Amino acid sequence: MxxxxxxxxxxxxxxxxxxxxxxxxxxxxxxxxxxxxxxxxxxxxxxxxxxxxxxxxxxxxxxxxxxxxxxxxxxxxxxxxxxxxxxxxxxxxxxxxxxxxxxxxxxxxxxxxxxxxxxxxxxxxxxxxxxxxxxxxxxxxxxxxxxxxxxxxxxxxxxxxxxxxxxxxxxxxxxxxxxxxxxxxxxxxxxxxxxxxxxxxxxxxxxxxxxxxxxxxxxxxxxxxxxxxxxxxxxxxFPKKEIKLKVKNRYLHYIFFSFKGKTAIHQRPAGDIWQNLYDLPLIEFDRKIETEELRNALKNENWFKADKKLKLYLAMQAKHKLTHQNLFATFWFIALNQKPKLEVAFIWVDKTDLKSYAISRLFEKFLISQNLI
Ligand code: SF4
Structure with missing residues (x-):
């Protein structure tokens, strides 16, 4: 005692x-x-x-x-x-x-x-x-x-x-x-x-x-x-433990561009999950949204000409749990005949080369679902 x-x-x-x-x-x-x-x-x-x-x-x-x-x-x-x-x-x-x-x-x-x-x-x-x-x-x-x-x-x-x-x-x-x-x-x-x-x-x-x-x-x-x-x-x-964790829900919409066999990725910045791992262009919400809302958000990103009509294909949806976060991820596929204007940090890589980059488990699940690794 x-x-x-x-x-x-x-x-x-x-x-x-x-x-x-x-x-x-x-x-x-x-x-x-x-x-x-x-x-x-x-x-x-x-x-x-x-x-x-x-x-x-x-x-x-x-x-x-x-x-x-x-x-x-x-x-x-x-x-x-x-x-x-x-x-x-x-x-x-x-x-x-x-x-x-x-x-x-x-x-x-x-x-x-x-x-x-x-x-x-x-x-x-x-x-x-x-x-x-x-x-x-x-x-x-x-x-x-x-x-x-x-x-x-x-x-x-x-x-x-x-x-x-x-x-x-x-x-x-x-x-x-x-x-x-x-x-x-x-x-x-x-x-x-x-x-x-x-x-x-x-x-x-x-x-x-x-x-x-x-x-x-x-x-x-x-x-x-x-x-x-x-x-x-x-x-x-035993042991006794004080429960104080609050789990945050995040709604992530990933865009998998397809341009001449290539797609755009970048290294995630500091201050969030998966720092330095490679990731797709992403639009995040704090709640569930309709596709139209995503279209509007894409327009606001100024990646495309204002009059561009985008065809979005739903490629995969997944729930991914981290210690303090639930990630509700949706992967969208967009085929392009012209490159969008992304931030300079993005690089265009062959889809078949994605497996050689360090990526999160979630991104890996997506690539497996698309037979890319
Ligand atoms: S296993 Fe743990 S609970 Fe059981 S007698 Fe040993 S110390 Fe005690």
Whole structure:
């Protein structure tokens, strides 16, 4: 059980172990279980910080089975930080295509360059240095610092939240400021300071394969004897999470021009989803519209002569979900005998070459539907 006290704006957390078993025994049981049961994964059994960093970034928001082929492709093409730093942005984006959350790839590229220029090509070996790098938050910094350099700092990811919240039956939400502090402190108190790398991996593995979100396998759990949620059969009540996400609906109308076997694409700008990925000309609405309204919007774009009568063919409609957005996408086909006046950022490319550009999963679905890839 834990108790939270606030004195002079400072948090004090007291943990009371019900069990007569000392913490050191629990830590040992956890590590023994891990060494006997861990899954063999290509980024385990290495202390190379670059490989650990790459695997941790790929596995953010991504399941292992989906991330594994990307990890292998990426490491083959860019086996070192130096190779990654000297790569072209579009090569990196192309390899990342389909994995989503593209800012991860852009940040990795930026950080690789920083390591080459500011750290003489050597990955920083202390948590407080690693966390200053672009795209590396507390979790990833702790993973790299402990797995690669055995620094005694606890990782706190979704798996660790689940194990600790159940083990101590913690009612504090994991996503509030108080909750974040509480879990960071608990994880560090629970950490085996003599074997931080193995302990952290054991906690994450326990959360991933035993203390699962649904139907945890408590009878196979090495720390079940001391687990409060298990003893009260309340595993499903933890972890607590404050729900505050508001999902935005966006209505995207893509225009696939066809002019002498070519179509127009451009790289998406900063400040929105899919930055730097290639995309079609787009008109966006905040609601569902009729085709006539789209025609008017096309006229307002001044892409065509005012008297031009456009024939719009509906090519595909799809709903595409992102974390905070529902995209209602409609793809329109327009055949042309004269190029429209698009912004300078647009380039005209052979339709059959579209597959060589880094594009979003949504655009890829469209190309597949049109047998273009
Ligand atoms: S006993 Fe069950 S709920 Fe408790 S930590 Fe183990 S798997 Fe999770």
């Amino acid at each position: 834990y108790k939270l006290e606030v004195k002079n704006d400072v948090f004090f957390i007291k943990i009371f172990h019900f069990s007569c078993k000392p913490l050191i025994m629990l830590q040992k049981e956890l590590i023994n279980w891990y060494l006997l049961n861990k899954r063999e994964l290509p980024w385990r059994n290495t202390s190379n910080p670059y490989i650990i960093w790459l695997s941790e970034i790929i596995l953010q928001q991504t399941r292992i089975q989906q991330g594994l082929p990307y990890f292998e492709k990426f490491l083959k093409k860019f086996p070192t930080i130096k190779k990654l730093a000297s790569a072209q942005n579009h090569e990196i984006m192309k390899l990342w295509q389909g994995l989503g959350y593209y800012s991860r790839a852009r940040n990795m590229h930026k950080t690789a360059k920083t390591i080459i220029s500011n750290h003489k090509g050597k990955f920083p070996d202390k948590y407080h240095e690693i966390i200053k790098l672009t795209g590396i938050g507390p979790y990833t910094a702790a993973a790299i610092a402990s797995f690669a350099f055995n620094e005694a700092v606890a990782v706190v990811d979704g798996n660790v939240h689940r194990v600790l919240s159940r083990y101590y039956a913690i009612n504090e939400s994991i996503n509030t400021a108080v909750g974040k502090k509480l879990f960071a402190q608990l994880a560090n108190d629970f950490l085996n300071k003599d074997a931080p790398a193995t302990h952290n991996q054991a906690m994450m593995e326990l959360g991933a394969v035993i203390c699962k979100p649904q139907n945890p396998l408590c009878n196979n759990c090495p720390i079940s004897k001391n687990c409060l949620a298990f003893s009260f059969k309340q595993q499903e009540l």
